[in-house]
Amino acid sequence: MSPVLSVSGLSVTFDTSRGPVQALHDVSLDLVAGETVAVVGESGSGKSTLASCVNRLLAENGRITGGTIRLGDHDITRTSEAAMTAIRGRRIGLVPQDPMTNLNPVMTVGAQIAEALEVHGLASGQTARARAIELLGHAGIDRPVARYRQYPHEFSGGMRQRVLIAMALACRPEVLLADEPTSALDVTVQRRVLDQMTALTTELGTAVLLITHDLALAAERADRVVVMHRGRVVESGDAATLIAAPQHEYTQRLLAAAPAMSDTKVAPAATDEEPETLLEITGAVRRYRLRGQREHLRAVDGVALTIPRGRTVAIVGESGSGKSTAARLALRLERSDAGSIRFRGTEVGGLRGKELLAYRRAVQPVFQNPYASLDPRYTIAQVIEEPLRVHRIGDAATRRKAVVDLLDRVALPAAYAHRRPHELSGGQRQRVAIARALALDPELVVMDEAVSALDVLVQEQILDLMVSLQRDQGLSYLFISHDLAVVQLVAHHVYVMQSGKIVEDGAPATVFRSAQHPSTQQLVAAVPQPRRQPS
Structure with a gap:
């Protein structure tokens, strides 16, 4: 079966104040219709950069420096922005991580789903409204007619995430990018959301690229797993086989660190003495x-x-x-x-x-x-130092030293002290x-x-x-x-x-x-x- 999405030799560089930084190195993967491929790796491994490239939504300082991304016979890397606007949502759906920053707070959830249909010319007016209500129901939202008129803040986190799934699948896309879609949800809501997403993508034959740091989730939900480390693919293969017998040292480290894959207690053992x-x-x-x-x-x-x-x-x-x-x-x-x-x-x-x-x-x-x-x-230095200033602890010099020590304790380089939160x-x-x-x-x-x-x-x-x-x-x-x-x-x-x-x-x-x-x-x-x- 020919792939619906094919990434071949993809390289990406970001221009920063400290010079060019290569974020992806010769990344390749294929995705066929109806398949779920999970991309796993630590923060900064390149997972989300890969997803951004597929949707051509790289930050302004990022550029593709090598390789191709093909959606069927279409070369996305050489597509104009006007053409990409027609592809996003219509052929490539996106379920992002944070529903509150990706839903318009001043529009009803129903209007936002209907808008996705109207933008791509698939429905309008009452037809778009009826289809949006139908999609809400398919996504597992109870009382979809009433919910159509509600705003995002009136929904729970799990319900908002299901709204995003409904929006992403509204136009029956060929590929669905799911970037950490359930990381903030409890396990029962996570299962309901993922079951609903799986049912809908199976019905549509949509291929799913699942970006996640949850190895247990990847092992359960994906057909294949791709492991990324420092912008490179270091291992890939059938999910069950890779989880059972990882070959690369980095994959072994990921699995050893995953709580769901371990039953080793790390908390200090409680003593017989009754604590205060x-x-x-x-x-x-x-x-x-x-x-x-x-x-x-x-x-x-x-x-x-x-x-x-x-x-x-x-x-x-x-x-x-x-x-x-x-x-x-x-x-x-x-x-x-x-x-x-x-x-x-x-x-x-x-x-x-x-x-x-x-x-x-x-x-x-x-x-x-x-x-x-x-x-x-x-x-970052000011963020960490603020409690010390509020409580009048130390002078400027001791507070600066405390910031460096605290960054080290949470495994962050001292150089991060001069950055701002959006840079992390x-x-x-x-x-x-x-x-x-x-x-x-x-x-x-x-x-x-x-x-x-x-x-x-x-x-x-x-x-x-x-x-x-x-x-x-x-x-x-x-x-x-x-x-x-x-x-x-x-x-x-x-x-x-x-x-x-x-x-x-x-x-x-x-x-x-x-x-x-x-x-x-x-x-x-x-x-x-x-x-x-x-x-």
Whole structure:
């Protein structure tokens, strides 16, 4: 079967202030109709640059310096921008990583899908509206007629991602580029979204180029896997065979670092001695008033949990279960409507002035989205140094040295101190956010999906850093995650949330291997499982 997409000898160079940087070196791959090929590798390996080339959406300072990209008989590398406008969406669909930055916040989701059809002359008016409603239904959106009139902020993350899938497949493209389409979703939503995407692409015969840092996901969903390292393809082949018997040293490193492929516990072993309780939440309740409804939403409903000193406590659950709301209560970013939150025996809700400032120093957050948590106007040095200045720690010289030390602790070069957030990859930005949280030597770090956007090698570095800090300094963590494999590696105790309540808790190995509650069983069942090697 002839390939629908053929990349041959592709090389790409970016012009930077430090001179030309070659991002891709002689990359080749083929994709046939109905096939899913996963491209894996660490941040900066060239995965997303490859996807940008296929869609001819390279940044202005990037240029293709060699090779060809053919879509059927069409040479994309020599196509005019006007012709590419007709190809994008019509013949090549795109599902990007972040739905909130790729959906227009002032247009209804239905109008945005209809617009994709109208731009390419496939439908207009009521016909486009009817087709958009049909696509929403195919993408797994309930009540599609009503949802057509809603805006992106009224959808959950999983629903927004399904809207992007509907938009990408609206014109029945030959190729679908899926660039980290589910990295921010919990495992149950991820499975539903990917099942829906697979069903639609199978029905249409669409070829899928899946860009991902999740090797377990690649092993489960792809027919073939292509491994990239520093802009080169270092290994490729049948997914089951490559995962079972990787040949290249780099592929072996990726697999060894993937939590889903390992059952080695990295958290320090708990001792028999009962540790001091650092943070205790008892009967916490948080209610929200929803627009157009009389009843309040109880996002947190009678939650009780304990975080001992020097331990990692994890909260898992699907989107909307109340995990992040519980984290915001622990950080005193929101006040509970009922219940008690005590830090070292002191009620947090009553803290004011210097006492509250001291609490903020002792309890530091690392949020999921590094785009939103770093000030784009600041250099990386200023971002990391700011907490030290706010708390009046050290002078200018000692703060500069602290910035260099913190960058080193999160495996970033000292030269990055002079860059700004937009010059770093998503994984690098998250490492900066972690360095900032560590600047004040906190007692408790609240990590809300803080490693979900990182590739497995960077994730391994961050998890090892967490563990070493815990071992050496007695640091405690409240770890919010949808990745059960990571939780099992680092957590001493796990709480499972559903609809604002704790439904199950215990040691991770016990909870995940012998789940008692249906919600926990559903989470465990949704974890990606590698395909078996053909016999």
